[in-house]
Amino acid sequence: MTKTHSLLRSILYVPGANARALEKSDGLRADGIIYDLEDAVAPEAKGSSREKLREHLAASQFPGLKIVRVNPIETREGTEDILMARGAGIDAVLLPKVEDADMLEDAARALNEMDAPPSLRIWAMIETPRGIARAEKIARKGVRGRLSAFVVGTNDIRLATNIQPDANRTELLPWLMQIVLAAKANGLDVLDGVFGDLRDAEGLRRECAAGRRMGFDGKTVIHPSQIDPANSIFGPSEAEIGEAEAIVAAFGRPDNAGRGVIQVDGRMIERLHLTQARRVLSRRDEIAARSAETSSKDA
Numbered sequence: 001m002t003k004t005h006s007l008l009r010s011i012l013y014v015p016g017a018n019a020r021a022l023e024k025s026d027g028l029r030a031d032g033i034i035y036d037l038e039d040a041v042a043p044e045a046k047g048s049s050r051e052k053l054r055e056h057l058a059a060s061q062f063p064g065l066k067i068v069r070v071n072p073i074e075t076r077e078g079t080e081d082i083l084m085a086r087g088a089g090i091d092a093v094l095l096p097k098v099e100d101a102d103m104l105e106d107a108a109r110a111l112n113e114m115d116a117p118p119s120l121r122i123w124a125m126i127e128t129p130r131g132i133a134r135a136e137k138i139a140r141k142g143v144r145g146r147l148s149a150f151v152v153g154t155n156d157i158r159l160a161t162n163i164q165p166d167a168n169r170t171e172l173l174p175w176l177m178q179i180v181l182a183a184k185a186n187g188l189d190v191l192d193g194v195f196g197d198l199r200d201a202e203g204l205r206r207e208c209a210a211g212r213r214m215g216f217d218g219k220t221v222i223h224p225s226q227i228d229p230a231n232s233i234f235g236p237s238e239a240e241i242g243e244a245e246a247i248v249a250a251f252g253r254p255d256n257a258g259r260g261v262i263q264v265d266g267r268m269i270e271r272l273h274l275t276q277a278r279r280v281l282s283r284r285d286e287i288a289a290r291s292a293e294t295s296s297k298d299a
């Protein structure tokens with residue numbers, strides 16, 4: 001499926017039960033919002049949260065991606081969530097704890113039966129041992145339908161496995177890389193898990209930087225204060241933009257016309273680097289357009 005949005009630097013979870021957070025989220029500079037009807041909502045508040053969210057989405061002016069995390073679709077709450085999401089003008093439905101491709105097929109079938117527009121994607125949370133073990137198969141089969149992104153759930157991974165990773169997530173890295181590889185092999189976007197310590201700004205930056213080096217497209221965040229760090233680390237740096245401009249300019253010179261490989265600032269540069277450089281500049285332009293669109297109301 002063709003992607004319609006490419007900015008995924010920061011994707012903010014907003015609990016569907018929290019009216020104040022919903023109201024505030026409209027003015028935040030996140031690239032996307034996951035409106036959560038699953039883990040952040042207590043069982044007795046599921047129905048009222050869904051109704052609150054329906055009203056909020058009908059009036060929302062948020063300019064980025066809108067995603068609704070639904071309850072497991074085999075439950076009554078999940079079916080009601082999907083029905084609400086289908087008519088809410090959102091970009092994607094996020095399915096929790098996806099463990100096999102059948103779960104995606106069931107969700108896609110439900111959306112098709114509800115005549116959901118083809119532009120409504122499915123995102124899948126990979127957050128259980130089975131989900132990680134089968135990530136490639138889930139991605140390969142899922143892209144034939146509506147699947148367009150994986151979202152890592154590190155809290156549930158910890159819960160299900162008892163893994164106790166260090167501050168650099170050393171012990172988690174093989175599983176995270178397995179999810180990233182499965183996504184990239186199948187053209188999916190992939191988002192890193194949340195960083196839970198709201199007081200540790202340095203730790204958040206370190207984890208965002210590590211996630212970017214690993215190939216994640218962005219970070220899921222839980223608080224407005226985490227948006228700017230994620231945006232800045234997952235966006236191209238000034239140095240990357242400068243390098244990209246130099247590469248585009250060098251290939252544009254008449255003496256380099258038709259050459260496959262050239263030297264720029266002492267480095268070998270091939271046409272694949274030109275493709276990469278154009279991508280960086282297009283992201284820069286998209287970020288500038290996005291900033292112009294969004295007012296600055298972050299906490």
Ligand SMILES: CC(C)(COP(=O)(O)OP(=O)(O)OC[C@H]1O[C@@H](n2cnc3c(N)ncnc32)[C@H](O)[C@@H]1OP(=O)(O)O)[C@@H](O)C(=O)NCCC(=O)NCCSC(=O)C[C@H](O)C(=O)O
Nearest residue numbers: 013014015020021024025040153154155156222223224299
């Ligand atoms: C963690 C929080 C409960 C903290 O909330 P609070 O105590 O209200 O924080 P502050 O007082 O610092 O908030 C300052 C203002 O910002 C607003 N706010 C806070 N969080 C959000 C938010 N997520 N979106 C929008 N606005 C937010 C407050 O309302 C304050 O506003 P104001 O009144 O104007 O001052 C809270 O941050 C929170 O609930 N975060 C999201 C939690 C969540 O959704 N969790 C579930 C997903 S995480 C997960 O489990 C991923 C995966 O499944 C896994 O397994 O890993």
Ligand SMILES: [Mg+2]
Nearest residue numbers: 127153155156
């Ligand atoms: Mg989870």
